Amino acid sequence: MNKARDFDQSVVAELRALLGERISTSAALREHHGKDESYFPYAPPDAVVFPHSTEEVRDIVDICRRHRVPMIPYGVGTSLEGHILAINGGVSIDLSQMNAVLAVHEEDLDAVVQAGVTRKQLNEYIKHTGLFFPVDPGADATLGGMAATRASGTNAVRYGTMRENVLSLKVVLADGRVIQTSRRAKKSAAGYDLTRLFVGSEGTLGIITEVTVRLYPVQEAMSAAVCAFDTIDGCTRTVIQTIQAGVPVARCDIVCDKTIDAINKYKKTRYRVAPTVFFEFHGSQASVVEQAETVQEIARENGGMDFQWATKPEERNQLWDARHNAYFACLQIRPGARAVSTDVCVPISRLAECVHETMEDVKNYIAPVPLLGHIGDGNFHLMFLVDPARPEELELAKQFNRRLVDRALAMEGTCTGEHGVGMGKQESLAKELGEAVDVMRDIKRLFDPGNLMNPGKVVPAP
Amino acid sequence: MNKARDFDQSVVAELRALLGERISTSAALREHHGKDESYFPYAPPDAVVFPHSTEEVRDIVDICRRHRVPMIPYGVGTSLEGHILAINGGVSIDLSQMNAVLAVHEEDLDAVVQAGVTRKQLNEYIKHTGLFFPVDPGADATLGGMAATRASGTNAVRYGTMRENVLSLKVVLADGRVIQTSRRAKKSAAGYDLTRLFVGSEGTLGIITEVTVRLYPVQEAMSAAVCAFDTIDGCTRTVIQTIQAGVPVARCDIVCDKTIDAINKYKKTRYRVAPTVFFEFHGSQASVVEQAETVQEIARENGGMDFQWATKPEERNQLWDARHNAYFACLQIRPGARAVSTDVCVPISRLAECVHETMEDVKNYIAPVPLLGHIGDGNFHLMFLVDPARPEELELAKQFNRRLVDRALAMEGTCTGEHGVGMGKQESLAKELGEAVDVMRDIKRLFDPGNLMNPGKVVPAP
Numbered sequence: 075m076n077k078a079r080d081f082d083q084s085v086v087a088e089l090r091a092l093l094g095e096r097i098s099t100s101a102a103l104r105e106h107h108g109k110d111e112s113y114f115p116y117a118p119p120d121a122v123v124f125p126h127s128t129e130e131v132r133d134i135v136d137i138c139r140r141h142r143v144p145m146i147p148y149g150v151g152t153s154l155e156g157h158i159l160a161i162n163g164g165v166s167i168d169l170s171q172m173n174a175v176l177a178v179h180e181e182d183l184d185a186v187v188q189a190g191v192t193r194k195q196l197n198e199y200i201k202h203t204g205l206f207f208p209v210d211p212g213a214d215a216t217l218g219g220m221a222a223t224r225a226s227g228t229n230a231v232r233y234g235t236m237r238e239n240v241l242s243l244k245v246v247l248a249d250g251r252v253i254q255t256s257r258r259a260k261k262s263a264a265g266y267d268l269t270r271l272f273v274g275s276e277g278t279l280g281i282i283t284e285v286t287v288r289l290y291p292v293q294e295a296m297s298a299a300v301c302a303f304d305t306i307d308g309c310t311r312t313v314i315q316t317i318q319a320g321v322p323v324a325r326c327d328i329v330c331d332k333t334i335d336a337i338n339k340y341k342k343t344r345y346r347v348a349p350t351v352f353f354e355f356h357g358s359q360a361s362v363v364e365q366a367e368t369v370q371e372i373a374r375e376n377g378g379m380d381f382q383w384a385t386k387p388e389e390r391n392q393l394w395d396a397r398h399n400a401y402f403a404c405l406q407i408r409p410g411a412r413a414v415s416t417d418v419c420v421p422i423s424r425l426a427e428c429v430h431e432t433m434e435d436v437k438n439y440i441a442p443v444p445l446l447g448h449i450g451d452g453n454f455h456l457m458f459l460v461d462p463a464r465p466e467e468l469e470l471a472k473q474f475n476r477r478l479v480d481r482a483l484a485m486e487g488t489c490t491g492e493h494g495v496g497m498g499k500q501e502s503l504a505k506e507l508g509e510a511v512d513v514m515r516d517i518k519r520l521f522d523p524g525n526l527m528n529p530g531k532v533v534p535a536p
Numbered sequence: 537m538n539k540a541r542d543f544d545q546s547v548v549a550e551l552r553a554l555l556g557e558r559i560s561t562s563a564a565l566r567e568h569h570g571k572d573e574s575y576f577p578y579a580p581p582d583a584v585v586f587p588h589s590t591e592e593v594r595d596i597v598d599i600c601r602r603h604r605v606p607m608i609p610y611g612v613g614t615s616l617e618g619h620i621l622a623i624n625g626g627v628s629i630d631l632s633q634m635n636a637v638l639a640v641h642e643e644d645l646d647a648v649v650q651a652g653v654t655r656k657q658l659n660e661y662i663k664h665t666g667l668f669f670p671v672d673p674g675a676d677a678t679l680g681g682m683a684a685t686r687a688s689g690t691n692a693v694r695y696g697t698m699r700e701n702v703l704s705l706k707v708v709l710a711d712g713r714v715i716q717t718s719r720r721a722k723k724s725a726a727g728y729d730l731t732r733l734f735v736g737s738e739g740t741l742g743i744i745t746e747v748t749v750r751l752y753p754v755q756e757a758m759s760a761a762v763c764a765f766d767t768i769d770g771c772t773r774t775v776i777q778t779i780q781a782g783v784p785v786a787r788c789d790i791v792c793d794k795t796i797d798a799i800n801k802y803k804k805t806r807y808r809v810a811p812t813v814f815f816e817f818h819g820s821q822a823s824v825v826e827q828a829e830t831v832q833e834i835a836r837e838n839g840g841m842d843f844q845w846a847t848k849p850e851e852r853n854q855l856w857d858a859r860h861n862a863y864f865a866c867l868q869i870r871p872g873a874r875a876v877s878t879d880v881c882v883p884i885s886r887l888a889e890c891v892h893e894t895m896e897d898v899k900n901y902i903a904p905v906p907l908l909g910h911i912g913d914g915n916f917h918l919m920f921l922v923d924p925a926r927p928e929e930l931e932l933a934k935q936f937n938r939r940l941v942d943r944a945l946a947m948e949g950t951c952t953g954e955h956g957v958g959m960g961k962q963e964s965l966a967k968e969l970g971e972a973v974d975v976m977r978d979i980k981r982l983f984d985p986g987n988l989m990n991p992g993k994v995v996p997a998p
Contacts, residue, residue: 181780181885224725235723237732238700253972259881260913261697262950263686263736265957265965265994266976270699270732274725291782318643320753322784361823419721423643451722488724495727503727510715514728520982532727 081120081163085141089123089165092133096124096171107148107166111213111401112156113412113460113468114497119146119160124171128283131167131246135281138165139248139526146528147277149190149219152211154415155496157223157276161530167281169218175199176284183289184241184258189218189282196287205289208233211492212398217285223494224274228394231317231450232324232356233290235492240273244284248522258286271517276494277528279521295362296324297355298390299381301373302348306330306433306445308377309349310426313449315372317422321365323450325354325394330445332407333400340403341396346379351449352397353381354390397446404444404457411441411459414471417499418482419453419491428485429454432478439474440467453491479505495532503532543582543625547603551585551627554595558586558633569608569628572615573675573863575874575922575930576959581608581622586633590745593629593708597743600627601710601988608990609739611652611681614673616877617958619685619738623992629743631680637661638746645751646703646720651680651744658749667751670695673954674860679747685956686736690856693779693912694786694818695752697954702735706746710984720748733979738956739990741983757824758786759817760852761843763835764810768792768895768907770839771813772888775911777834779884783827785912787816787856792907794869795862802865803858808841813911814859815843816852859908866906866919873903873921876933879961880944881915881953890947891916894940901936902929915953941967957994965994 081099089097098104099121108118120143125131138145144164151158160166172188175196179185180203187196194214196207209220211227219225221243226235233239242256245268255268272279303309309328316323328351329337335347351373355365370381384393405413420428429445436443436456447454456478458471479489479502489502504511515533525535543561551559560566561583570580582605587593600607606626613620622628634650637658641647642665649658656676658669671682673689681687683705688697695701704718707730717730734741765771771790778785790813791799797809813835817827832843846855867875882890891907898905898918909916918940920933941951941964951964966973977995987997 179883179885181776182883183779184883224729226723226725230723234700237723237729238696247975251971251975253975254969255972257945257950257968258883258948259915259950259953260884261688261692261699261881261915261953263688263879263952263954263956264950264961264968265736265973266741266979267686267699267729267732267736268972268975270729274727274729279728291780293782314643317645318753320755358823358826360826361820364820364822417725419723421641421644421646421720422722423641453721453723483719486720488719488721488726490725491721491723492725494725499726506719506726507716509713510717510730511727513709513713513715513730516982517728517979520978 082141085137085143086121088137089121089134092130092137093123093125098122107158107168108160110151110153110156110158112154112498113414114156114159117159117161119166120163122166122168124168126171128244128246128252131281131283132250132252134165134167135246135248136250139250139524142524142526144526144529145281147222147281149216150192152213152215153219153223153496154493155498157494157496157531159497169216172283178203180205182258184286185289186284186286187217188284190216192216193220200289204292206292207287207289209236209239212401217287218282221273221282221285222275222277226492228325228327228448230448231326232322236273237270239288240269240285241288242286243269243272243282245272245280245282247280248524248527274494276496276531278518278532279527293356295357295359296390297362297366298384298393299353299366300345300350300393301353301381302346302350302379304377306349306429307426309351310429310449312351312373312376312378314422314425316369317450319368321368323353323365323369324356325352326450327352327397328447328449328454329397329400332442333404333444333446336403336407336444337396337400340406341399343396352393400446407444408441408459410461412462414458414460414468414475415493416456416475416478417490417493418478418487419451420482420485420487422452424485424487425449425452428481431481432456435477436474440470451491497531500534544603547599547605548583550599551583551596554592555585555587560584569610569620569630570622572613572618572620574616574618574960575876576618576621579621579623581628582625584628584630586630588633590706590708590714593743593745594712594714596627596629597708597710598712601712601986604986604988606988606991607743609684609743611678612654612676614675614677615681615685615958616955617960619956619958619993621959631678634745640665642667644720646748647751648746648748649679650746652678654678655682662751666754668754669749669751671698671701674863679749680744683735683744683747684737684739688954690787690789690910692910693788694784698735699732701750702731702747703750704748705731705734705744707734707742707744709742710986710989736956738958738994740980740994741989755818757819757821758852759824759828760846760855761815761828762807762812762855763815763843764808764812764841766839768811768891769888771811772891772911773838774813774835774840776884776887778831779912781830783830785815785827785831786818787814788912789814789859790909790911790916791859791862794904795866795906795908798865798869798906799858799862802868803861805858814855862908869906870903870921872923874924876920876922876930876937877955878918878937878940879952879955880940880949881913882944882947882949884914886947886949887911887914890943893943894918897939898936902932913953959993962996
């Protein structure tokens with residue numbers, strides 16, 4: 075925490091001249107910006123800045139580049155793979171004050187926002203329009219952060235991830251150029267897809283300052299239901315058959331019995347303690363009834379109990395609030411623990427097998443291992459609860475995770491469905507994509523020859 | 537056509553040693569590979585090769601690189617912006633014999649194909665599975681070509697373009713490396729999105745040899761309908777209101793009265809000669825009825841006549857066959873003419889205005905200017921028919937197109953919704969994206985420092 079003393083004070087002076095009070099080197103603020111939701115040790119930046127505009131971000135980038143100081147973009151710090159840790163020190167560029175909704179185009183079903191706008195803020199802002207923004211990773215993350223990590227979550231099975239839902243980005247590059255990656259038209263074949271190149275680049279190729287996202291009409295009917303099953307296999311089979319039947323289910327998330335028990339205790343809910351699927355159906359009244367009937371029938375054949383419905387908006391919100399709190403609820407299974415969260419995603423035909431083998435494997439872990447995930451996409455998470463005071467536990471959890479990743483890769487899956495690479499998945503990424511990772515490294519060098527843009531993440535310099 | 541004489545005969549010898557009879561320098565074959573559906577003058581390659589595997593493509597690339605010979609990937613030659621013209625000579629790499637379907641994963645809703653498989657071939661191959669591949673640019677293009685040009689077409693309004701429907705690619709790079717861009721999982725946050733970088737790169741960054749695409753369940757009901765309107769404005773208003781109402785329409789294409797007249801003459805159909813929208817609805821029986829009723833009501837309010845239905849598969853195919861033949865039908869408006877096809881795409885809120893102003897402008901063109909397009913996406917085409925013997929007509933058509941592009945750009949649109957940049961849209965691309973095009977050029981240089989991969993397309997070397 076003493077790095078600030080060595081930090082070039084002329085950088086601070088220049089940033090102060092630019093930003094006035096909107097730069098800080100206070101220990102508390104630096105510490106806050108040096109940790110996320112991951113298990114990695116704190117790595118505070120030397121300074122934190124709060125720009126208000128793309129132009130200010132560009133000026134910050136220019137100052138940092140001249141002084142060869144690392145730059146780490148920061149949203150709200152909810153990432154899970156150490157994305158925002160300042161492992162080489164430098165300046166944390168906190169975009170939370172760039173939180174203006176710049177335009178809502180109701181007719182075009184899109185909105186242009188500054189990178190610091192959170193998904194809940196946007197949905198609140200557009201409530202009266204009858205539109206909504208679907209991507210929902212649980213946390214109330216910023217749209218800039220969600221774009222940077224290619225976030226997804228519960229709604230992705232129907233509405234896609236940030237990959238599908240970002241129309242265009244404004245990005246400040248390492249050399250100070252500011253580019254708009256695309257026009258606002260719904261589709262385009264105009265050159266290389268720079269939008270998608272920056273979506274998921276985790277701040278390593280440039281700093282996203284504005285995001286144009288797709289919006290969707292709120293459907294006539296939106297109903298959620300939970301369904302308990304005898305076994306996890308029953309859950310996965312139900313979801314697989316639902317997808318294959320072409321039911322346009324809007325959400326289908328799994329939680330295991332340990333997770334639902336933790337949710338009940340944390341949220342004072344009274345769900346049956348059993349493997350459970352949370353469903354949501356969107357469409358016309360008739361279509362939602364039809365979808366629900368089809369899925370209920372599939373569920374019954376796989377050992378599912380009756381659906382427990384939530385149709386009013388507040389009931390639906392409550393239900394998904396319970397699901398979204400699963401992470402924090404599960405942390406209470408072992409008070410004081412931190413979580414190592416896994417994130418594999420496999421082709422859905424291999425999902426049951428992958429979950430089954432994994433649950434067998436984790437039986438031997440030192441603590442209960444709750445499971446939760448977006449099984450409509452083949453993506454699930456385990457939470458290994460580790461005592462931060464006992465490094466051997468972290469090592470053990472990592473061993474389980476390595477086996478899980480190897481299992482998923484052998485099934486043509488990916489090491490990360492939605493959390494990103496950050497610091498935690500670099501070795502797995504190399505196993506997963508081989509020489510393609512060298513190509514990523516070439517791209518990193520092209521965009522950031524000085525290795526100053528969130529260094530050490532995704533593909534660190536050799 | 538005499539370039540072959542100067543062409544390094546040692547290249548031919550090496551290619552022949554590799555490929556035996558599967559290399560040709562015959563004038564007829566070279567001429568065939570030196571033209572597409574665009575208005576650009578023929579530019580034949582020096583040789584044409586027909587690889588059968590990714591390894592052969594890699595070996596071809598190695599030979600061409602050593603001899604500094606341009607390489608132009610070729611599918612079936614249906615592109616519209618000169619993509620496959622060998623403007624610097626070189627070797628046309630015809631992938632049409634790489635036409636094996638490598639795997640169909642019915643449970644995962646995906647298929648892995650060699651780049652030369654065409655969309656109709658794939659759909660025929662998977663017919664028995666109850667799945668289909670939706671992207672449909674009209675022509676029976678190869679999936680490699682469609683990926684390379686980020687093709688879309690009539691179904692994109694519901695199912696997305698190649699951007700959304702390619703899961704992974706195998707690509708041979710200019711330096712001979714072979715990479716797989718992604719795993720087969722439905723979503724992934726594993727590093728930079730190389731898949732999307734190659735989708736739309738038009739053969740300028742590498743040669744796509746395998747494509748993994750998404751498939752969709754054939755819906756219970758699929759009904760098509762045509763609806764004639766008093767005015768083009770009535771068509772556009774209907775489609776805009778349909779999209780905004782959240783109706784998940786599967787297709788909605790417009791043709792103007794001139795186009796429908798040409799179709800009637802070419803296909804011996806008897807559609808009413810009036811601005812017309814071709815619709816298609818996919819879903820359960822109940823949902824399709826519901827969708828159709830909603831849209832019929834919207835259409836009536838905007839001067840639409842009664843729907844003329846096609847519900848049986850053969851009737852539907854006939855209807856879309858008529859629509860797909862619009863291009864060739866319109867060429868007959870002026871026998872012997874070639875077409876300069878425009879391709880702007882604008883935010884849907886500006887569509888009516890853009891179409892209206894454009895139709896006013898083209899009144900003064902020397903020939904009828906038929907309009908057709910995918911207006912659910914805000915994408916429409918005009919066909920300027922030019923006499924190839926009169927260069928001044930081509931110049932005039934280009935002037936109209938430049939005005940159209942400027943109009944679309946002023947409305948936050950793009951110069952190309954689906955045809956790509958090729959040789960025809962480079963100036964427009966620069967207007968559209970400014971400094972972002974410099975970034976594209978940097979990427980081109982990184983991937984292809986020798987400027988041998990389809991040189992002169994998208995972002996030519998300065």
